[in-house]
Amino acid sequence: MNILVCISHVPDTTTRITFEPNGKSLNKAGVTFVINPYDEFGLSKAMEFKEKSNDVHISVICVGDIETEPTLRKALAIGADDAFRIDTQPLDSFSVATLIAEWAKNKSFDLIFTGKESIDENSGAVPGMLAELLGFSFISYATKLDVNGKSVIAYREIDNGMEILEAQLPLLVSCQKGIAEWRIPNMRGIMAARSKPLTVINALQVENRVNTLNFKQPEGKTGCVYYSSDNPEELISVLSTKGII
């Protein structure tokens, strides 16, 4: 089985997000970058398959500049066999999906994993776009996945519940919590990752469809109004007067 995991390089979840003074981009000073946590669910799931069979090859791919290489090395340390970096600054979801699709289209992947969204842009757009561009069947928001030969049984999250689906490989799956447990790379993995192939691919010219003009920090709360624990009735009457409850 030939698996591709799409990796987005994002600020660590504990990052205090600030922007450059011109608002054009994230202020990267002191920020640690990691594998997008939802993509890491996909990579962990791929590793489960790899541990059960000798016949599983895992490639990881990221659209990004040289700064993203440590993140790809971490994916190799977790256990991917090879890594690819499409060498350009991602502009929007469409350009990212198009670049990956163009690269992946003739490579006969059986399974492509993405996260349900990346925690920087939160658009959740790349998986659905990539499936459409490649003509792959698509399972979104997967919380469980079993593969038996070419047959697949998956669970996906829906509003107020869960849906059970049957499908056939090849397939694109967007992952969320539940599908697998994250893994911590061990020393052997980290050593091995140094010598695994990381191939840089020249980016095709793709025009973006959405332009980011600026970012700003959301207006914070103006301050917390405290009520006494002896008298929480007061809070209830305030919420009620304001029409909140």
Added chain:
Amino acid sequence: MSVLVYAELDSGRFKKATLEACSYGVALATMRNSDVAAIVIGECHESELLQIVECGISKVFRVLDSHLETFTTTKYISVIQSIVRENGFNTLITSQSYNSKSITPGLSIRLKSAFISGVVGLPRIEDGKEIYQRMAFSGKGVEEVIALLSDIVISVKTNSFGVNKNKTGELNVIPFNFSLSDDVNDIVPKEIIKTSSTISLTDAEKVVSGGRGLKGPENWGMIEELAGLLGAATACSKPVADVEWRPHHEHVGQTGIQISPDLYIAIGISGAIQHLAGVNSSKVIVVINKDSEAPFFKSADYGIVGDAFEVVPKLINAVKKMKNSL
């Protein structure tokens, strides 16, 4: 610049998020001085359609086809694509339900459109261009974007715009016949398992949430009671779901569900940055924590420093008293 809203049915009903998308579509069309219509796929009662009319949409494309009784991305993308194309709409609006979020990116490819996900509010106009706002960095940033194509697909962030059902009009249903070939190589839906909770977390206007401070699953009775009295859904922090004190579908935060209710009450939750990422767009946040230094208070509108086991029963009594006096 005419607008089509995908008015998604959920078991024959429109959810609040769908009516919100309709209200958004109407407001956008009014701003642009253009037409607006909706597409409804599947069976529902006529009175349900009148809700769309109250939101300001009279023209409804109605698709009834046995192939479409169950949702799959491929089928729904194809139907919506046909309606948009055959009728020359150039803006498609949806909610952010799981199913809508699963089809919008693919639709934007089919429709050669720009895709803007999770807008908050109507665009502002600058130099004749529509500038949309959306949340990024898990609620820690606000992003302004423009579409570089004239055709766009937009999803509206849940509970960011509101429902405006104050319009009147005459319902005009246009049946749309769509023939789908039987052999579409697709995914086969087998079964849907609904969670037992009556109010779905993503739609809930009010949420009562508990964290590790509640000590154990046996103490959730008071959380459920308070939620029941307020008509709220229940939620929890990640460690609570990890140790299975509560089901996983209640886990909110960076790695769980992201919600934006009108009211979020956090009880015994410290307010870690990953937790906040899932709830920071709630309109009003109430925090109950025995530690006055808990970081959550910095993001709260109202706070009570105290022991949940004393405070929550008092809150329950206060709500009961308030209800009785109404």
